Amino acid sequence: MPFLSQRKMDGMAVIEREYQKKILTECALPAALSAVGERWSFLILRAAFNGLSHFEEFQGTLGIARNILSNRLTRLVENEILQREPDPADRRKVTYTLTDKGRELLPVLIALRQWGERWVSGVPSNPVLVDRDSQRPIAPMAVRAQDGRTLSLNELMWVDRDRLPIR
């Protein structure tokens, strides 16, 4: 994917048009969006992260239309984000559970949620997500360097893969 308004960011070099195009075309964002880019998909995943796993649970909790839910679940399963299995305890039921691929969407959901808290709803949501050890809230999601420093937009730049320092 791409990013970075180099134009008016002090200190950030202006990107030439050709490179800009490359950044926009060779980007995994459209690929990611085709898997989870629909509104309901995010909300279904949120529910799955909270332990919901049955059709009726999703439908009742989210208030989504049944045909749309059916369609979204199918797509999420096709994309291997959810796993569909008959419930061994009750064969009428089907469970949808997160795969590893699905679980790794957690940072995306958390980042979106934090942004919404800060900029849209305004209110810090009530149950708070905390680190189990310290019992303190998690840190705000941020872009970071390898050593953990958080990076702002003008501390970032694009580099061609071939020109990366070795190691």
Next chain:
Amino acid sequence: MPFLSQRKMDGMAVIEREYQKKILTECALPAALSAVGERWSFLILRAAFNGLSHFEEFQGTLGIARNILSNRLTRLVENEILQREPDPADRRKVTYTLTDKGRELLPVLIALRQWGERWVSGVPSNPVLVDRDSQRPIAPMAVRAQDGRTLSLNELMWVDRDRLPIR
């Protein structure tokens, strides 16, 4: 918002139904999605982060229909994610630039892009986003504790705001 499949996560306490409902309703994710939850919105933002700012640039680069682009730009401006201004150099043109609120979506876009690279496109995209200082690629987006430790799903839990340790 919500999250966390407590059910089968070893060590993670099972959440009671009532609390689960609260987690799902008092969540900023739906709010965030109503602002940026449409496919094109993310792609327009990606382009804006790369320095695109004019209608024709977005249209040509993204291949989006003009009426939809018009609609999405209007909505992004209404949501104060983009700022609309006449171009002082050429009064025919209008520039759309990121606001602070818009720029703070960077972690979301980066997280989505990284996920897409790893799980969908499979290939690490070519221009690489690096830390300007070290010239090394940025770290993978991760949920972290206040002290910077990365946290996995089963190291997370929900706590009611009132029961947070003081400080």
Next chain:
DNA sequence: GTTTATCAGTTTCATATCGAAACTATATAG
């Protein structure tokens, strides 16, 4: 100053998607 081109939209219309409600198929409970 007239013509032409550019830019940022709007309008139109055909198609695709969505959502509410009713219907279906299978499994379980009594």
Next chain:
DNA sequence: CTATATAGTTTCGATATGAAACTGATAAAC
């Protein structure tokens, strides 16, 4: 055997989308 729960599918009207043509304003060319 009957009633109910679960996970869908079908139907149909409303909404959103996309391609293409059109508009209005500014700027550039001559």
